[in-house]
Amino acid sequence: MKKHFSFIAGLFLVMFTSLYCFAASPAEEISKHPELSGKLENGVRVIEVKASRYKFEPDPIVVGLGEKVRLIVTSADVAHGLAIQELNVKLSIPAGKTEHIEFIADKQGEFQAYCSVYCGPGHGHMQASFIVK
Ligand SMILES: [Cu+2]
Known part of the structure; x- marks a missing residue:
């Protein structure tokens, strides 16, 4: 029984x-994905992102709706880009360098952050999920 x-x-x-x-x-x-990425510094969500063939870390990147976001992106190898079409984000990172961009996450949803600089045969699949919640 x-x-x-x-x-x-x-x-x-x-x-x-x-x-x-x-x-x-x-x-x-x-x-x-309840956890927001990075940390708040003077009201800005600061997130360090590592770009390397062929991924972004962290993935997903999670921010709050309406937050001011600073992405600090470091390339661990060759030149990469980071673009999020819906949020007007476009950044180029030279090989081995660090670049940053600031924007307001003013649209809710799950977007694709993708590499916008050709970096090798896996370039077309180099992407991460960018979540505004
Ligand atoms: Cu690429």
């Missing part, structure tokens, strides 16, 4: 888990 019960309970668990996964909307995708 006990065995029977745990089987049923297990079955329900699997059902609810899969239901939850299929029902996950973009809004839930955003709320999965």
